[in-house]
Amino acid sequence: MDDSAHLEEPHVLAVDDNSLDRKIVEKLLKNSSCKVTTAENAQRALEYLGLVDGTHTSAPNSQPHASKVRMIITDYCMPGMTGYDLLKKIKESSIMKDVPVVIMSSENVPTRINECLEEGAEMFMLKPLKYSDVKELRRHLL
Template sequence: MEASSSLKWSSENGFQPHVLAVDDNLVDRKLVEKLLKNSSCKVTTAENGLSALEFLGLLDEHNQHSNLESSNRSKVNMIITDYCMPGMTGYELLKKIKRSSMLKEVPVVIVSSENVPNRINKCLEEGAEMFMLKPLKQSDVVKLKCQLMN
């Protein structure tokens, strides 16, 4: 029953949320992309924090005059990021997003294969909307959609 109601999400009100999915693991990235697309989301993927920041126009906060930056910013309704990634963790990405005046209101969801309470609390205190354990399931996406609709 949940699956059929989730498919009505975009058709009932015409809203198709755009989610940026960030994960260094290709399999995990594809899984998240598939689950979100099954729930009528538009999905953009990034393989690391730097790629995500580049897409969002946050690589250089001092240089905010690009039209591309503001158009990407306004298009993204949610960001889902893995916690453990080389170069920049999901936590570091979260902090950069929440420091951005243009993106601080965009919900950020952290996913991890490790259930570490201290890590979870740290992410939630920094402004993460939710912390979910991998692997994500369709029921998790239903929860995410509820967050987006609020």
């Protein structure tokens, strides 16, 4: 059996304003051998990634985080900045634009789903996320 996959667990940034949803996503990802960092809103996620005002900050601690994140999974409906807005900021960034972004929502709104996919989201998943959803994410994106 190859244990090398466990040595370098893919780092996922999970963004959700609902603490229970955030914990569920974190637990599912960790059970699927991912390293997980959580953020309670899009602004915190941008700060973690070192992306503020669409530019990459030169803060000494921001670059290492950004370069290690292999996937971002974010809720769509959040106060202040939506997951769609976060997606756009990530795709506008020269260093983060190739990182897959997955949008989650408890609402199945086809126009919203299409809008996110057209803007560059890799996938749109309905909440609550299940273990099978996370396995699919790992298979396709990590």
